[in-house]
Amino acid sequence: MTTPATPYSLAELLICAAAEAWRNDGEVLATGIGVIPRLAASLSMLSSNPQLLMTDSEAYMVAEPVPLGARNGYQVKRDSWMGFSRIFDNVWGGRRHALVGPIQIDRFGQANISCIGDYAKPKAQMLGVRGFPGNSISHANSFFVPSHNRRVFVEGEVDMVSSVGYNPARLARGWSLDDIDIRLIVTDLCVLDFLGPQRQMRVRSLHPGVSLDEVLDNTGFALHVADNCPTTAAPDAAQLRLIQRLDPHNLRASQLKDNPPGQRTAR
Amino acid sequence: MNKQMTTAQMVAQLRDGMTLGIGGWGPRRKPMALIREILRSELKDLTIVAYGGADVGMLCAAGKVKKLVFAFVSLDFIPLEPYFRKARQEASIEIMEIDEGMLLLGLRAAAMGVPFLPTAVGLGTDVLRHNPQIKLVSSPYADGKDWVAMPALALDAALVHVDRADTRGVCQISGPDHYMDDLFVRAARHTYVTCDQLVEGDYFHSAPERAHQVFWERNLTTAVAHVPGGAHPSSCAPLYGFDVAHFKTYVASAQAEQGWPDYVAQFVTCTHEQYLERIGGLAAIRQLPLPVF
Numbered sequence: 001m002t003t004p005a006t007p008y009s010l011a012e013l014l015i016c017a018a019a020e021a022w023r024n025d026g027e028v029l030a031t032g033i034g035v036i037p038r039l040a041a042s043l044s045m046l047s048s049n050p051q052l053l054m055t056d057s058e059a060y061m062v063a064e065p066v067p068l069g070a071r072n073g074y075q076v077k078r079d080s081w082m083g084f085s086r087i088f089d090n091v092w093g094g095r096r097h098a099l100v101g102p103i104q105i106d107r108f109g110q111a112n113i114s115c116i117g118d119y120a121k122p123k124a125q126m127l128g129v130r131g132f133p134g135n136s137i138s139h140a141n142s143f144f145v146p147s148h149n150r151r152v153f154v155e156g157e158v159d160m161v162s163s164v165g166y167n168p169a170r171l172a173r174g175w176s177l178d179d180i181d182i183r184l185i186v187t188d189l190c191v192l193d194f195l196g197p198q199r200q201m202r203v204r205s206l207h208p209g210v211s212l213d214e215v216l217d218n219t220g221f222a223l224h225v226a227d228n229c230p231t232t233a234a235p236d237a238a239q240l241r242l243i244q245r246l247d248p249h250n251l252r253a254s255q256l257k258d259n260p261p262g263q264r265t266a267r
Numbered sequence: 268m269n270k271q272m273t274t275a276q277m278v279a280q281l282r283d284g285m286t287l288g289i290g291g292w293g294p295r296r297k298p299m300a301l302i303r304e305i306l307r308s309e310l311k312d313l314t315i316v317a318y319g320g321a322d323v324g325m326l327c328a329a330g331k332v333k334k335l336v337f338a339f340v341s342l343d344f345i346p347l348e349p350y351f352r353k354a355r356q357e358a359s360i361e362i363m364e365i366d367e368g369m370l371l372l373g374l375r376a377a378a379m380g381v382p383f384l385p386t387a388v389g390l391g392t393d394v395l396r397h398n399p400q401i402k403l404v405s406s407p408y409a410d411g412k413d414w415v416a417m418p419a420l421a422l423d424a425a426l427v428h429v430d431r432a433d434t435r436g437v438c439q440i441s442g443p444d445h446y447m448d449d450l451f452v453r454a455a456r457h458t459y460v461t462c463d464q465l466v467e468g469d470y471f472h473s474a475p476e477r478a479h480q481v482f483w484e485r486n487l488t489t490a491v492a493h494v495p496g497g498a499h500p501s502s503c504a505p506l507y508g509f510d511v512a513h514f515k516t517y518v519a520s521a522q523a524e525q526g527w528p529d530y531v532a533q534f535v536t537c538t539h540e541q542y543l544e545r546i547g548g549l550a551a552i553r554q555l556p557l558p559v560f
Contacts, residue, residue: 057560059443070559083444084292088368092388114364115355119397125355127346128339133366134388164391172390172403174412180391 011252013262018186019044021142029096037099069249097140104158107221109182110165112158129162136163140181148187155220196224205232209264272490274304289317290427290448298428300497324350334361349521373420378453383416425455432462436488442504449482457489465493496552
C-alpha cells in the first residue's frame with residue numbers, strides 16, 4: 001500500500017468512504033444527517049456525483065453544498081423552496097438516498113433510533129422513529145456508525161425496528177426484498193454492504209490498520225468476508241481540499257473521540 | 268369580525284381529555300405561551316399530537332399528557348428532550364409512535380374527512396407491531412399489495428404560533444418553513460393562534476406578494492391572541508432564533524432535585540409580561556440569532 005502524501009484523520013477517511021455511497025445514484029436528493037454524513041454527501045456532490053441535489057438542511061434546495069457552521073459571508077445558492085412537507089413528497093417519490101446514524105443495526109439491516117430496552121418502559125428513550133420507516137420503504141439508505149461495537153451491531157433484532165431491513169419474516173403481502181435498498185454502512189472500523197450471499201451483510205473494506213478480527217469481534221452476528229478484503233481508500237489531496245472548503249471550522253475534528261488519525265498506528 | 272382573545276380565554280375553551288395538535292417542529296415556532304397557559308390551568312388527560320420539542324416535554328413534566336402521538340421529541344441541537352424521556356422511561360404516558368410522514372398523512376386524512384390514507388410507510392417496522400390499531404388494507408387494484416391504512420388523526424383543537432395575524436384570523440408565516448401547521452389547522456375542529464405581531468387587515472394588502480405566506484383560510488382560525496415573543500424559547504424565524512441558553516437551563520432542570528417545580532415557579536407561574544421580564548425582555552428575544560444549519 002502506498003502512503004498518501006497528506007496525513008488524514010479518521011473522520012476524513014469516513015467522509016470519503018461514505019461519499020462513495022452516492023457515486024452511481026444519478027440525480028437524487030442526497031441527505032446526510034450529522035456532520036460526517038453531511039460532509040460525505042457534500043463531498044460527493046462536488047466530486048463523484050455532481051448531479052446530486054442537496055438542501056441547506058433547513059428549507060431550501062441549493063445549487064452547491066452549504067459549508068458547515070458560521071457562514072462568514074458565504075451566500076447560500078438557493079434553487080427552490082424545500083420545506084419539510086415537500087421533503088416527504090420527495091421521499092415517497094423515491095429519488096433520495098439518505099445517510100443516517102442509527103443507534104442499533106441488526107443482521108437484516110433493520111435499524112433503530114427510537115429507544116433501547118423494553119418498549120413499554122424503555123431503559124433509554126432516544127429520539128423516536130423520526131422518518132426512518134418512510135425512508136427505508138421509499139428510497140436508498142446508508143448508515144453511519146461512529147463507534148463499531150456489539151451494542152450497535154446487535155445479536156438478534158434491534159430493540160425497536162424503526163427502519164425496514166432485508167427480513168423476509170416482516171414483508172407485507174405483495175412486497176419483496178427488492179423493494180428495500182440498503183447500500184453502505186460506514187463505521188469507524190470498516191465499510192459494510194449487503195452484497196454477501198442472500199443479502200448477507202458483508203465486509204466491503206477494512207480501514208487502514210484495522211484487522212478483520214477486530215471487526216468480527218465487535219459485531220454481534222456473522223458477516224460475510226470475501227477473500228482478499230480490500231483496504232478502504234485513503235482520501236486524496238483533492239478530496240481533503242474539498243473537505244476543508246466544506247468544513248472551514250473543522251467541526252469534523254470533534255466528531256470522533258480524540259480525533260484519531262486515519263492511518264492507524266499498531267496497537 | 269374580531270377573533271381576538273387572550274390565551275387564558277383560549278385555554279378556557281379546552282376540555283379535559285381533548286386531542287390537541289401543536290404546530291411547529293422541535294424547537295421551532297412552537298406556541299409556547301399557550302403551552303404555559305395550559306400548564307397553569309387545570310386541564311388534564313390530554314392527547315397531544317406533535318412534531319415535538321419542549322412543548323411536549325413541558326406538558327409531560329406537568330402531568331398533562333395521557334397519550335402522545337409523535338414521531339420524535341427533540342430540541343435538535345440538544346437531541347434528547349429530558350422530560351419526554353423521563354415520561355417514557357417511567358412509563359407514565361401512553362404513546363402512538365409513528366413515522367413523521369405517517370403523522371402528516373394522519374392529519375391530511377382528518378383534513379380530508381377520510382378514515383385513512385394508504386401508504387407504504389410503516390411496513391416491515393415495529394411501528395405496526397406497537398400500534399395494532401393501525402391496520403393494513405389490500406389494494407383493490409392490480410398491484411395486489413397490502414398497504415398501511417394510516418388512520419385519520421382528528422384534532423379537537425390545533426395550537427399554532429405565527430409571526431403575524433389580524434383580528435379576522437388571517438395568519439402569516441414569513442419564516443422559511445410553515446412545517447405541517449396548515450395540516451394541523453385543517454385536521455382540527457378549532458384553531459387557536461398566537462401571533463408575535465397583530466396587524467390591521469390592510470397590512471396584508473400593502474404587500475400582496477405576502478399572500479404566499481398565508482397557508483390556511485381565515486375561516487379555519489377560531490381565535491387569535493397577540494403574544495409578542497410567544498414562541499420563546501423556541502424560534503420564530505425571521506423574528507428570532509431559539510434561545511440556546513434558556514433551553515440549556517430547561518434541560519439542566521431535569522437533572523436537579525425539584526428542577527421542574529423550580530422551573531415552573533420561575534417561568535410558568537407568572538403572566539406573559541412577567542415572563543418576558545424574567546427572560547430578559549422582548550428586546551432580548553428579538554436579538555436571538557437565527558440558527559445556522
